[in-house]
Amino acid sequence: VSALPAIHRALIMPAAGEALEFVDRPLPVPGPGEALVRVRAISLNFHDLVNLMGLLNGPTFPWPRVPMSDGAGEVVALGPDVETLSVGDRVMGAFHPLWVSGPPTPEAKRQCPGDTGDGWLQEYLTFPAEALVATPAHLSDAEAATLPCAATTAWSSLALGPVGAGDVVVTQGTGGVSLFAVQFAKALGAAVILTSSSDSKLEIGAGLGADHLINYRTTPDWEKEVRRLTHGKGADLVLDLGGEQTLPRSVHACRMDGTVVIAGVLSGFGAAQLPVGYAMTHNIHLVGVTVGSVEALAELADLIADHDLHPQISHTYPWTELDEAVRVMRANEHVGKIAVTIP
C-alpha cells in the first residue's frame, strides 16, 4: 500500500435531483471497528437510478451525500480494534452493513450506503469491518463490485425455496439480479426458465446456463409456456422482478406449494392484481425479499469461488463517464451488470 493522501475525490449529490459534482475531501480516519478502503469499482443497480433521481429524500436521507450502495476495493488502514481484516485485503461492502446474519429486522436494515449516508462513489471510504466480505480471488474489483446488491438479492431469493437439485426456477429479464439467479440456480442443480424482451439477450442468458428461454414480448402469456415446459405442474420458485404487471402471471407460473419471491418493481410499484383464488388453492408461498445479510454475501462469494463463476458485465466505464453508464442502464441496453471503475 502506497502512502495515503491527505485529501481524496468524491462524487456527491448536492441535493435532491441536482447533478453530481466532484469534490475534494479530507481522507476519513477509520474509527473503532472500521476499515479504510481504497475504492476501485462500483456497480449500478436499478436502486441507484432511483437514488440519482433524488427520489430517496426525507429525514433519513442526508444531503449532500455520496451515492452508490455497491463497491469493492482494498483495505488500506484499520481502526484500533479490527482483527478480522488486514491491510491489503481485497473486499466488497454489504448493502445493509448492520445486517450481519439472521432474519431481517428494522434495525438490521436501517442503513444503506449511498442512501442513509455516504456510499461508494469516492476514492476512499470508512466501512464497518464486519460488513466487509473478502473478494473471491479470481474476481476483479469491478466484478466484485457487482455482488453486494444484485447477487445477494438473487441468493436470498433462491434460499427462500430453498432451491435445490432438480427444481425449476423462473427468473425475469436479463438485468443484474436475474442473471445472478440464473448462475446460482444452475450451480445449485436447478433448471432455469429465463424471460426477456430480446432474443439476443436470451442467448447471453443461455450462455450462463439458462435451460429454457421465453421472449415475453412475443409470448406475453409466458406463464402458460412455463406450465407447458413443466408438464402442467408449474415452477418450484418464481423470482418476480417485474412487480405490478408480472406478479399475477408469476403466481400462475408457480406450482402447488411453490414459492413466488416478490423482489422487484421493473414494471411498476403499484398494486398488482393478485389471483387470490389460485394462490389460495395452490398453497402458493408469496414472500418479499430485500437484498440480504453480510453472511448471505459471504455465502454466495464462496459459491462463486467454488464454481469459478464470473458475473455477467456488459459495460464498464471509468467514473468520469458515469453519465453514460446511467444512460445505458436507463435505456435497458445492458445485460447483467454495469461496472464503473475508480482508477
Ligand SMILES: NC(=O)c1ccc[n+]([C@@H]2O[C@H](COP(=O)([O-])OP(=O)(O)OC[C@H]3O[C@@H](n4cnc5c(N)ncnc54)[C@H](OP(=O)(O)O)[C@@H]3O)[C@@H](O)[C@H]2O)c1
Ligand atoms: N428486493 C430487493 O432486495 C431488490 C434488490 C435488487 C433489485 N431489486 C429490484 O429488482 C429489479 C431488478 O433490479 P436490477 O438491478 O437487476 O435491474 P436491471 O439490471 O436494471 O434490470 C433491467 C432489466 O430488467 C428487464 N425488465 C424490464 N422490465 C421488465 C418487465 N416488465 N418484465 C420483466 N423484465 C423486465 C429488462 O431485461 P430484458 O430486456 O432482458 O427483458 C431490463 O434490461 C428492480 O425492480 C429492482 O428494484 C430488488
